[in-house]
Amino acid sequence: MNGDDQDNWPEQVDGGTDGYVDHSRKQSVRRLERALLAAEQHSGSCTAGKLAELFVIARDFGMELDQALRSRLVNALKYLYVVGDPAGDAEPLAGRPSDDVITLIEELDDPDNDPDPIRSRIMTAQVYSRVDGRVTERGEVLKEAYTLCPTSPERVEVGIILAQFQVDTGCNRRAKRILTECGRLVGADDSGARLLPELAVCRGGLLFAQGRLRGAQRCFSEALSAMDRLSRSRHERPGVKAYHYLGKIHALYGRYERAVENLVRAEELLEQRAVDDRRQSGHNHSRLGEVLNKAGSPDARWHSSKARDLFIQAGDESSGRGLQEGASGGPAEPIKHRIQRYELRQQVARNNQHWRSAVIASFRLMLIHGRHGTLWTVVGHAWRALEAGTRLVLRSGPLASTAGVVELAMASVVRTARKRRMARLKTPLRCHCLQCRSKISAETRRTSPFNP
Numbered sequence: 131m132n133g134d135d136q137d138n139w140p141e142q143v144d145g146g147t148d149g150y151v152d153h154s155r156k157q158s159v160r161r162l163e164r165a166l167l168a169a170e171q172h173s174g175s176c177t178a179g180k181l182a183e184l185f186v187i188a189r190d191f192g193m194e195l196d197q198a199l200r201s202r203l204v205n206a207l208k209y210l211y212v213v214g215d216p217a218g219d220a221e222p223l224a225g226r227p228s229d230d231v232i233t234l235i236e237e238l239d240d241p242d243n244d245p246d247p248i249r250s251r252i253m254t255a256q257v258y259s260r261v262d263g264r265v266t267e268r269g270e271v272l273k274e275a276y277t278l279c280p281t282s283p284e285r286v287e288v289g290i291i292l293a294q295f296q297v298d299t300g301c302n303r304r305a306k307r308i309l310t311e312c313g314r315l316v317g318a319d320d321s322g323a324r325l326l327p328e329l330a331v332c333r334g335g336l337l338f339a340q341g342r343l344r345g346a347q348r349c350f351s352e353a354l355s356a357m358d359r360l361s362r363s364r365h366e367r368p369g370v371k372a373y374h375y376l377g378k379i380h381a382l383y384g385r386y387e388r389a390v391e392n393l394v395r396a397e398e399l400l401e402q403r404a405v406d407d408r409r410q411s412g413h414n415h416s417r418l419g420e421v422l423n424k425a426g427s428p429d430a431r432w433h434s435s436k437a438r439d440l441f442i443q444a445g446d447e448s449s450g451r452g453l454q455e456g457a458s459g460g461p462a463e464p465i466k467h468r469i470q471r472y473e474l475r476q477q478v479a480r481n482n483q484h485w486r487s488a489v490i491a492s493f494r495l496m497l498i499h500g501r502h503g504t505l506w507t508v509v510g511h512a513w514r515a516l517e518a519g520t521r522l523v524l525r526s527g528p529l530a531s532t533a534g535v536v537e538l539a540m541a542s543v544v545r546t547a548r549k550r551r552m553a554r555l556k557t558p559l560r561c562h563c564l565q566c567r568s569k570i571s572a573e574t575r576r577t578s579p580f581n582p
């Protein structure tokens with residue numbers, strides 16, 4: 131905020147104390163209006179914390195809050211909370227929204243009186259997706275939004291968001307039911323056909339979560355060809371997600387070169403977008419770091435630390451902290467750091483009811499403690515893995531879970547065989563993203579015998 135926001139109180143105001151309060155109220159309302167307008171025009175000069183602060187000041191001075199202003203304000207707060215600090219200033223943490231903003235959003239939120247009650251709920255769900263431990267509330271507003279959508283294509287659009295949430299929280303059967311309904315609606319209605327890529331990506335995500343990697347791979351390829359058919363650019367969300375997941379699948383099968391290829395492509399597409407999506411970019415870099423690390427590449431560390439910076443800038447501190455120390459893992463990582471990393475992952479997964487990730491994290495911790503810890507810590511983590519596993523099976527159904535576990539186990543057998551072959555490669559795998567390529571050519575220049 132700049133310019134006349136910093137203007138001083140006048141020396142003299144007519145009308146004594148009342149005049150002073152009146153003047154202050156008008157001034158604070160003006161500031162609030164300017165900030166609100168900036169948020170609505172996405173001009174990037176205001177953060178959620180700042181807007182909330184200006185609102186509280188204006189209200190304390192007796193500003194009246196009518197329904198229209200209330201809707202505008204709560205929508206702007208939700209938007210700013212979700213995009214974080216769009217200006218990307220030197221002090222990214224300064225714009226990180228606090229719990230106060232969430233409290234204010236919940237206090238002001240009145241979706242039934244909002245001009246667009248469905249969108250209002252979707253935005254609330256997006257806000258909750260950024261806060262640890264608000265899974266139940268997020269599921270509730272999404273279900274309400276879905277129930278409010280009478281017909282396609284809006285029902286398909288909201289259905290996909292709800293199904294994605296259910297995949298993330300391990301409710302695979304419910305997700306499948308909704309995706310089946312969405313598939314029917316898309317087929318019955320031409321206007322819904324534009325959502326085919328989103329639908330294919332969500333289906334792919336469900337199959338991936340069930341460990342059915344081949345089916346998932348088919349869905350992601352389908353999403354990309356549907357985008358071509360619809361003349362939609364691949365840098366839109368489903369395109370980026372499809373490449374990201376294809377990278378993950380290739381990595382699971384030990385095809386590291388192809389994994390890196392797809393993940394770099396996802397990042398390149400993301401850079402072509404007008405709005406930067408730091409979380410998605412963080413996930414890409416984090417995965418690239420992991421894959422390169424597994425392939426013993428010297429380029430791993432740069433991507434892992436880039437991922438950490440992006441998560442922290444996006445206000446996702448827990449993911450950022452998870453990558454902080456010894457982020458790239460690998461054999462050289464101190465045991466203490468490895469334990470911290472998995473403990474954090476376990477905690478975040480449990481807070482957000484991501485039971486699959488919780489099982490994996492607890493299982494890894496059990497193995498690490500098995501080698502380096504005491505019997506009691508091993509028993510503790512085994513118990514946690516079992517507990518999370520039970521919740522996962524209860525939610526996603528025993529059949530789906532078992533099928534997934536078998537295919538994941540098969541993938542890891544293939545991966546081990548591949549790894550042996552990889553180990554025989556003489557030169558380590560190098561990343562071909564723009565950043566790593568320029569780093570590699572600088573290294574080559576330095577070590578070249580032709581260089582003085």
Ligand SMILES: [Zn+2]
Binds near residue numbers: 561567
């Ligand atoms: Zn790279």
